[in-house]
């Protein structure tokens with residue numbers, strides 16, 4: 001990622017400004033990479049969150065509470081920018097790579113994803129990433145984007161808007177008859193059977209926020225690669241990233257879009273898209289970037305940028321809430337310290353505990369598969385005779401924060417995560433038992 005505009009902007013004023021950059025300011029910015037606390041036990045991890053202790057928080061996947069390392073990084077950058085907005089932003093965005101903070105964020109994210117920094121584009125949400133990818137694809141009249149009935153509003157709308165603009169079409173299929181009993185063969189088989197010669201792109205969701213099912217992305221990608229003309233695979237990965245033990249860059253998605261403000265605990269208003277160089281090169285940028293030197297040079301020389309698109313060229317520019325974007329690195333560092341397998345095991349254990357308890361309640365119907373391989377961090381369920389909205393209300397009356405799934409058919413959801421304990425899961429189970437009338 002050639003972020004530095006310094007060679008181009010070697011105007012005396014800019015050089016003079018950076019040469020005079022005050023030492024304390026540099027130290028303030030550098031201090032944001034300060035060492036993390038000991039996160040080797042889950043109570044220490046829970047202690048990083050400023051969540052209201054009066055509630056049990058089982059909907060924290062919706063939008064993250066910032067943990068201390070992220071809060072501190074955010075505050076540090078905010079203070080530095082409030083003190084010296086021009087000097088800090090100019091240096092962090094447009095000077096040499098060594099001081100380039102978005103590049104540092106991409107490097108941390110790439111380490112977690114198992115890819116390269118140049119493959120990561122920073123966005124502000126899953127929604128923005130999906131929109132950039134679908135609008136960037138070279139869709140034309142007659143092309144089809146195949147998606148499923150299970151995906152989120154943001155995904156379907158990104159496809160609808162992009163296909164409408166390109167005079168292409170979209171089609172939705174069901175991958176399974178019942179989420180709770182779906183199998184890998186059923187999912188892969190249904191998708192394979194639905195692909196037509198016009199299908200250029202397949203858009204799916206890794207972990208469904210409707211039912212909690214986790215799709216077997218590796219198996220799906222392998223099936224697609226075996227087709228005579230493999231369609232591109234776009235994955236909405238937001239509820240898998242930070243909740244499962246996966247190496248995203250090797251999973252088989254051509255475009256992986258995710259917000260980092262849910263399970264990753266990065267600042268609100270942050271996200272990313274990962275793709276390899278060949279797939280970035282297929283796209284047409286939608287928003288001018290502030291991150292690629294070639295785009296800037298080409299503009300200054302009044303010519304189109306040379307070479308294919310890449311992650312930097314696809315990254316939406318404009319001045320943003322930079323402190324939020326830069327503090328993403330602290331969240332990735334925190335996850336690295338907690339270790340991906342440990343995080344996933346903890347989340348799986350509490351979700352298993354919840355599913356086992358719910359399965360014992362006759363009036364409860366679960367929509368999330370019992371198998372850990374086909375689920376992740378959230379459990380969707382119904383109680384016979386009680387609406388999902390009422391379930392959530394009655395849980396809240398017991399100081400348990402749950403949510404309903406925002407889909408045409410809605411379920412109640414409990415999502416045990418790193419902010420919870422097994423004892424809290426038992427308490428949530430007791431509450432559901434009472435609400436179901438088995439108290």
Ligand SMILES: Cc1ncc(COP(=O)(O)O)c(C=O)c1O
Pocket residue numbers: 062124125126127128151152154155205207208209236238239258259260271
């Ligand atoms: C599956 C899924 N995709 C996308 C989104 C939107 O995420 P973002 O706020 O990062 O755009 C959500 C919201 O929770 C979701 O559940």
